[in-house]
Amino acid sequence: MRIVSTWSFGLRANEAAWQKVIEPSPGSTPALDAVEAACAYADAAADIDSVGYGGLPDATGRVSLDGCVMLSPARCGSVAGLRRHLHPVSVARRVMERTAHVMLVGPDADLFANQQGMGEAELLSPEARATYEKWLREGGVVDQSRDASLAPGLGFDPLRPIDRRHGSDGRLFGGGELPPDEAQWRHHDTIGCLAIDGTGVLAGGCSTSGTPFKVPGRVGDSPIIGHGLYVDPAVGAATATGTGELIMGICGAFLAVECMRRGASPLDAAREAVARIASTYPLESHHQAAFLVMARDGSFASASLRPGYRTSVRDASGARAVEPEFVAIPDPSVTGPTA
Numbered sequence: 001m002r003i004v005s006t007w008s009f010g011l012r013a014n015e016a017a018w019q020k021v022i023e024p025s026p027g028s029t030p031a032l033d034a035v036e037a038a039c040a041y042a043d044a045a046a047d048i049d050s051v052g053y054g055g056l057p058d059a060t061g062r063v064s065l066d067g068c069v070m071l072s073p074a075r076c077g078s079v080a081g082l083r084r085h086l087h088p089v090s091v092a093r094r095v096m097e098r099t100a101h102v103m104l105v106g107p108d109a110d111l112f113a114n115q116q117g118m119g120e121a122e123l124l125s126p127e128a129r130a131t132y133e134k135w136l137r138e139g140g141v142v143d144q145s146r147d148a149s150l151a152p153g154l155g156f157d158p159l160r161p162i163d164r165r166h167g168s169d170g171r172l173f174g175g176g177e178l179p180p181d182e183a184q185w186r187h188h189d190t191i192g193c194l195a196i197d198g199t200g201v202l203a204g205g206c207s208t209s210g211t212p213f214k215v216p217g218r219v220g221d222s223p224i225i226g227h228g229l230y231v232d233p234a235v236g237a238a239t240a241t242g243t244g245e246l247i248m249g250i251c252g253a254f255l256a257v258e259c260m261r262r263g264a265s266p267l268d269a270a271r272e273a274v275a276r277i278a279s280t281y282p283l284e285s286h287h288q289a290a291f292l293v294m295a296r297d298g299s300f301a302s303a304s305l306r307p308g309y310r311t312s313v314r315d316a317s318g319a320r321a322v323e324p325e326f327v328a329i330p331d332p333s334v335t336g337p338t339a
Contacts, residue, residue: 032201044087062216068088204230220248228241311324
């Protein structure tokens with residue numbers, strides 16, 4: 001039994017979901033319940049600024065949420081452009097379980113959620129509103145390494161929402177702060193979650209509020225089956241995080257799972273997906289992408305385009321945040337692959 005999620009703040013999300021795996025409800029699908037619970041936790045956390053309630057709005061000041069859930073190519077659901085409901089993975093699960101469709105978008109996705117008895121919620125937190133108003137006044141690009149702040153000695157905001165309770169060794173990060181290399185990707189924090197339960201069922205979920213101050217209507221990789229998430233119970237699962245447009249162009253999650261279908265290990269599959277991005281695009285310094293890949297036996301690995309990505313893990317041995325096994329561009333000052 002194991003839950004893995006993207007980024008260090010996934011430690012909190014995994015912990016919130018762990019009980020769903022170890023003490024399942026009668027007749028439930030524990031892995032599916034777990035990924036839904038993990039994503040819902042991140043959605044509701046005001047201090048996570050790229051998912052749910054804490055997510056930064058589009059250029060008009062409105063929050064829109066995207067997400068998907070998947071058990072297999074025949075069992076998946078997705079929503080994009082939610083503006084009145086906080087938990088896109090939960091709505092996507094209803095699409096999967098209660099309709100003949102895969103994806104609903106925009107106002108009709110919100111209408112569907114209402115019809116399913118799912119309550120509406122305020123999506124823009126006071127903190128996100130304040131950040132948006134500051135952006136209106138001052139302009140600039142709020143994105144990763146471009147997002148310089150007043151943090152002494154770091155060059156970027158040290159308040160990026162990760163779990164400050166645990167480092168990779170289970171202890172507090174130095175001084176109670178987060179690792180600086182992860183801080184610079186603060187707006188790439190899509191939560192992708194993969195789980196395997198005691199019966200061997202694999203499930204995946206992915207939730208995001210998208211790129212900060214995006215063009216209204218923009219949808220990235222997160223809710224697109226095969227881009228931000230893909231699960232094939234005969235092979236394994238993959239989820240992606242980072243610059244959505246880079247991931248979309250290579251059908252990233254599907255690519256990783258197909259690599260495993262051809263015999264690749266989770267690490268080789270994650271590495272291939274990252275390498276494909278590095279060899280396909282003219283990269284800029286703010287570009288980041290990472291893939292988290294799980295085989296059908298529950299073994300997993302991750303790879304990232306640049307340093308700073310971490311995977312959060314929860315299993316019987318405890319909770320931990322682990323470094324990616326492969327980084328395509330270990331020197332952040334260069335724009336092409338070096339490994």
